[in-house]
Amino acid sequence: MKFENRTRGQGQILTIIRNHGTITQKDLVHQLDMRPQSASERIRKLEKKEYITRENSEADKRVMNIHLTNRGKIVAQQNDDFRPIVLDALTH
DSSP states (O other): OOOSOTTSHHHHHHHHHHHHSEEEHHHHHHHHTSOHHHHHHHHHHHHHTTSEEEEEOSSOTTOEEEEEOHHHHHHHHHHHHHHHHHHHHHHO
C-alpha cells in the first residue's frame, strides 16, 4: 500500500517515524501539530496495519516509543520511490 500524500495523515506519520528511527508518541504528536486524541487514532490505525509498534521506554515506563516495523519500512520506502517518478513526469 502506498500513501498518496506523505505530508498528510498516515503517510506523514510514517515519514516522521522513518526520519527519526524511534520517536516518542509525545514528540510525534508535537511534530504533527494536532490534538493528541486525533494523532492517537491515526497511530492506532498504523499499528493495526502492522506498520508501527509502540513500546514502553526502558528508561521511563510512562513514555511510549514508536518504531517502524519491517512492513512499515517497506511502505515508507515505496513512498520515496513514488515521489521522484511523479516529479520526473512533471519536468518532461
